[in-house]
Structures are given as C-alpha cells and as structure tokens.
Amino acid sequence: MHAVYALGSTVIRGLIACVWVGVAPVMAQSSPPTSNPAASQTAPGTGELGRLLGLPADGALRIGGVWVGNGTSQWSGGVSNQNAVNGVQQLLLEASLDLGKAIGLDHTWIWIQGLQVNATTGAGQVTGSMQGANSLTTSPPLNRSELFEFAIRKDFLDGRLRVIAGKQSTSITFANINRPDKTDVARYQVDNLTSLAFTPIYSMPTLLGRLPGYTNSALGLTITAQPDVLDGRAYFSAGVYDGRGGLRDASVQTGLDAPSLSGPLFSIAEAGSGWVAGKARKPGSFGLGAWSQGGESVVCQSGSTTNCFTELGAWGVYALLNQRLSSFRPQQDSSGISGFLSAGWSPSISNQMGASVTAGFTAMGPLGSRPNDSIGVGVSWAKINRSEPFLEAEFNPNELMLQGYAQIALADSLYFQPTVTVLPLVGDRDAEDDSVSGLLQLTMLF
Template sequence: MLWVQVGQVLGATVIRALITTVVLGVAPVMAQSSPPTSNPAASQTAPGTGRLGRLLGLPADGALRIGGVWVGNGTSQWSGGVSDQNASNGVQELLLEASLDLGKAIGLDHTWIWIQGLQVNTTSDAGLVSGSVQGSNSLTTPPPLNRMELFEFAIRKDFWDERVRVIAGKQSASITFANINRPDKTSVDRYQVNNLTSLAFTPIYSMPTLLGRLPGYTNSALGLTITVQPDVLEDRAYFSAGIYDGRGGLRDASVQTGLDAPSLRGPLFSIAEVGSGWVVGKSRKPGSFGLGGWSQGGESVVCQTGNPTNCVTELGAWGVYALMNQRLSSFRPEQDSSGITSFLSTGWSPSVSNQMSASATAGLTAIGLLESRPNDSMGVGISWAKINRSQPFLEVEFNPNELMLQGYVQLALADWLYVQPTITVLPLVGDRDAEDDSVSGLLQLTMLF
C-alpha cells in the first residue's frame, strides 16, 4: 500500500535526522535558500533546485533547466473525525519541469518556455478522515485519486524593463492569485521571504471560497495571465489579471481540466488582483497586501450526496478576497531572512453553489531560529470557514462553520531534503458525519532536485 511505502521512506529519513541532529548534536550549516512550501505544485514557480539537470550534464547557468520536487506524506487520525474511514492514509506528489531561457538559447531576451508533468497518488480515504471540508492535507485530490497529467506548458514574455509579464498556456493560476505563498512581486529587498509558511492545510494554497473554482493543483487550465508592476511606490505596486478555461469550476466535477484536453470553448473563469508592499523600521521588515475579485461563467450545479435529482443550480458566480503579510521581527537582518512573519487571508462569495461562502486564514511563521540552521522553520495557523447551507440537503450534510488549527516544524536535513511533522486539530468540523475535536498527525518528506 502507498501508506506503507510512504511510512517506510519517512521513517528511515526521520531516524537518520534524529541521529544526526539529536544524538550527535550535529547540524549542517547551509546557505540561506528558499525552503519549500508543503505543496510546491500549488504555490511555487520553477520547482526544485535544477540538480537533476546538472546530473544530466547541463551547466548550472545554461539555457535549459531540468528540476522538480517529490513530496510524500502519511496521516494518522488520533481522535474524532469520520469513524468509518481508515485511520491512516498517504499521498505522494511528483512534479517534473523542463524550462528553456530563450534569451540564452536564441537571443530572444526576457522570454521563457516550460513544461511540467505531475503525478499524484492518493489512498482512498486521504483527506476525508479528519472531517474537514476546507482540507487538512493540501496534497489530497478529488477523483481520480491516481493521476498522471501534463500539468503546465506555457510561454512567458516580459516587456518594458520587466514591468509587464505575460504568461500564455496551460498553467496553475493559484501560483499568482489568492495565494499567501505566491511568488513575491513587491520586493526590492535582499532578504524578502517568498514562502511565508509550510502549513499543510489546503486554505494556504486554495482559499476556501475559491476551492474548486481557481485553476491550480491538480486542475490547471489553459489561459492568459498578465502582471503589471508600474514605476510607483518604489516599484512595489502590482496588478495581475487572468482569464482561463472555467469548465473545472462548474462545481459538478464533470470536467477535470488537469486531465482533459485544453480548451477555451466553454465557460471562462476570470480573476484580477491589485496590491503593493512596504518596509518597516531600521531592519526594513517587509510586508504586502493584495485585493482581488473573481467571476465564474457557466452553470454551476451542486447535488445532494447520493441523490443526483436534488440539486442547486446557479448561472455564474463571483467573489472577493484579501491578502496581507508582515514581518514582525528579524533575527539577523544584515545576514539572512530569518525572523517571525505573520499573514492573513480572507474571502467572501454570495454564490449559492459555493461550498463555502466566507473564510479567514491566519498564521505565524518563525524561520531560522538557530543561526546554524537558517532553513528550518516552524509555524502555526488557524482557518475558519462559513459553510454554505442555502438548501435543506446542504444543512443535512454540513455543519454551519468549520474551525481548523494546525502547527508544524520543518527541518532541513540538507539544502534539498526536508522533513515536516504536523498536528491538526478541528474544534469544529464541517462534515456532519464527523465528530468534533478531530485530532490528526501528518509526517511529510520533501525532496528537491
């Protein structure tokens, strides 16, 4: 079983880590890098380190880069949750990317093309045991549970001194929009933190009010993304807009755009976000905010579980959201990006076919507590969602609200290998069939290459 395989790998890694860092008291001193989020496919561009390409003989500064990331985790339900589901489950994600800098290759400056392949394998009950509607494990995926897909193929062109960025092709819009871990567009500072948290729950990577709507992990979509960074506010302001194949957001699960042939003939999904950044104090602690709105075309249908004749139908849907983060303290401001950072995201939608109508997610992250281990991090997060119960059958299936708490520690075993234990508590679960006070544990291994 996948759970057994994941457990064996993680167990062996943890044993080595304990021997190295606890018994022997030895910790490698590593240069400051960008530690991975808990789901790189949902939130990070250019995954991995490019080490795979270098192993194949490609130069580190060459035009062609080949890299990727493997992530595997196992979960165990300790109390509460859905009692008729298996208590232990596992998920693995493999993302491979080949990218070509056309400026270095053929002299077409500020132009890149890339292709990504994604494989995900999930045990049948993964993501269901805890009873969370928001999602306590971001690696889990809707059926099919075992999938291999062409995740992205796109071209990017920058114009006017890189102030305008255009991306066209099949892409994951969640990397740009409504993502607290989005690649930073406001920084002109050397030690800005791009990945604010490695929390494992889904609201970090797909806002509850956009769950199933915004193209991303694992259903990327064909579309166009434009980002403008004007010469104002010290180059910190930005505006991003995108339009994508919206068939995957119709909420009836009939189209898996990650697996289906790319198309723009059906309903479209549109989204826009504007924001800016700043720095505070002598240590120039960075912060930023973003405000966005989205619109889903087409007819959305949500049916009662097991009864396809009892449904909610809605023509079109829309919503708004906000993001904010602020560095609260810097441990070594002249040396690296260590410190404590806070973040907040909120969303709202009046759509009757949305699974959740309002949400708020917040957290704190401490990076590089020890000078000798600048890539370690630890964090806590809380996520609340108001669950849509606009029809009688929805009241039977869902509780009015869900509250989820999570804490993690991410340890860098090397600059390409990370292990992460996580604990999730749900004082209020969204699934009516689940018990309150759901408590579960997750152990994850991330390998960059």
C-alpha cells in the same frame, strides 16, 4: 503503491531518529520549500537534475523538480469509518528553456511540467475537514499522471509587463499568501511565508474548486503589470482561463482533460503593493482580488443525481496581507517572525464556502546555526454554504481548523516536517468535533 508507502514509512522513521539525535547545521539556501510546491511555487526544485544530466548551471535549458510525500494519522475524532492512517505523494518535474540564451529571443521563456499524485482513499476525508487539512490530497481520481503546465512567458518594458499563455496553475499568481516578500535589501527577502500543510494556504476556501491550480491546472492567459510607482512594488494581475473545472458538478478535470476555451470561463483580477517598514526595512504587502465563474453549477445531495439545485455564474472577492514583525539577525540573514492574513467572501449559493479567514505566524531560522528551519502556526475559519435542506443534513454551518508545524532542513535539498492539526469545529456532519491528527512529510528538491 504499497511498496512506495512502505519505502516512505521506512525513510520517515529513519529521519525521525536523525532529528531526535541531532542534525548537523545546514548552510542557508535560496528557497526552502512550501508544503505544496506545485500549488504555490514557480520553477520548482534546484535544477540539480539537469546538472546531473550534464547541463550547465547557467545554460538555457533547466531541468528540475520536487518530490513530496506524507503520511497522516487520525488520533481522535474525525470520520470514524475512515482508515486512521493515510498517505499522499507528489512528484513534479519541469523542463524550462530561456529563449534569450537559446536563440536570442530575450525576456522569453517556455516550460513544461509533469505531475504525478498518488493518494490513499481516506487521505482527504478522515479529519472531517471541508477546507482540507492536507494540501497534497486531491479530488478523484486519487492516482493521476498529468501534463500539469505548458506555457510561454514574455516580458516587456524591462520586466514591468509580463504575459503568460498556456496551461498553468493560477494559484501561483492569484490569492497566493505565500508569494515572495520583496525588499530592497536582498538578505531580508523571504521566498515563502509559511510551510503550513493545510489547504487554505494554497487554495483559499472561498475559491476551493473554482481557481485553476493543484491538481486541476487550466488553459488561459495571465497578464501582470508592475508600474514604476511606489518604488516598483505595486502590481496588477488579471487572467482568464478554462472554467469547466470550476463548475460544482465536478464533471471535468481540467488537469487531465484536453485543454479548451470553448466552454465556460473563469476570470480573476488582483491588485496590490508592497512596502518596507522601519530601519530594519521589514517587508510587507497587501492584495485585493475579485473573481467570476461562468457556466451553470449543479450541486446535488450526496449519492443523488436527482435531488439537486443549479446556479448560473458565481463571483467573489478576497484580500491578502502580510508583514515581517521582527528580525532575529537583521545584519546577517532573513530570519525573523512574519505574520499573514487572508480573507474571502462569495454570495454564490453554489460555492462550497461562503466566507473564510486564514491567519498565521512563522518563525524563520530561529536558531543561528540552522537558518533554513522554520516553525509556524495557523488558524482557518470558514462558513460552509448549506443553501438547500439536504445540504444542512450533510454539513455543519462553520469549520475552525488550527495547525502547527516545524520544517527541519536535513540536508541542502531535503526537508522533514512534522505537523499537528486540530479541528474544534468540523465541517462534515458525519465527523466528530475535536478532530486531532498528525502528519509527517518529507520534501526533496532536485
């Protein structure tokens, strides 16, 4: 671990020097990464690893992946008894097989993903944020190797009905503000709306710990229908999954434990549609969702096994909205400014957050010579549940987090991202307000 972080620090210092002296223009690629690809993107990486192993680019078997590493530094405020400098790394590998090309079973794919995550002890705690300032951090164990996904997908009715069965990260399908912005003009399409590093982009605060995803994927079934209405942009998705990881006693890590559907279940459904606006055909979309958590949640005072309360079942609702606001070079590429908004609410007394609102803006390709760079800002507010007297002593009633980033394409598949996070209101009562921290991240697709 120490060797990994030492190497990462050396690489990042070198990259900073490259950025400041100037980087050569990078040709446009199909999909610059989000800040946490494992939580928000299908088919991670470029497939270059498979080609290095001798696989044809258009063959049935694809092997690819992504490595992400970051280091954080707490500049002021936060939890004073935590280390000021921390780090996290994520390695995601995927092998997928197109069964149509392989054996003639059209519109069918299978895949398997392996995930490795390593984090220092204070990586997810030092800022004092309950929502999460660094989305790569994970709940204990901090060092984990897991079979993240193994699933089969079958499309019916010319792709208008999709069924996925297996162990999967459901945050890619549900409550995902980073889903692709679709339009009928290919050059206007945006694959990822933002690369903000804070967790609310990848796990909505009111679904934090409930929705199976990074790092606790879960066994289940997902069905998505796209009927031939509203120019094919309307959709409805529903799923049911192993819900043991959503219980607040955190006794089951579904990412590490054997898959099962014998315990409580987590159910979710989402419906929405997209559109294009104006002569420039600027895309936008919305989604509305509802979820239900089965089983009994147990919430205890920190460090106690007796001072606890329980709740049977939980539920909540959420909404998503995004819109392209302007285009820098409408006749050339997908550069421009996009805005997004997500909101969630849950009446559950065992839910960590009772309500949340996350919003932001992204400028994609602001320079014509660097179409894959982006700059973004975001804000996330959450109402923290303090249902019992002992919880009032541990948490503040609200948390407000602001973040800004720049993602710089250093090469075809290499991205550098400096990020600054400010918390005028922290959730952890042991932390100081006006928490300010910095993050440097390196992402390599292969």
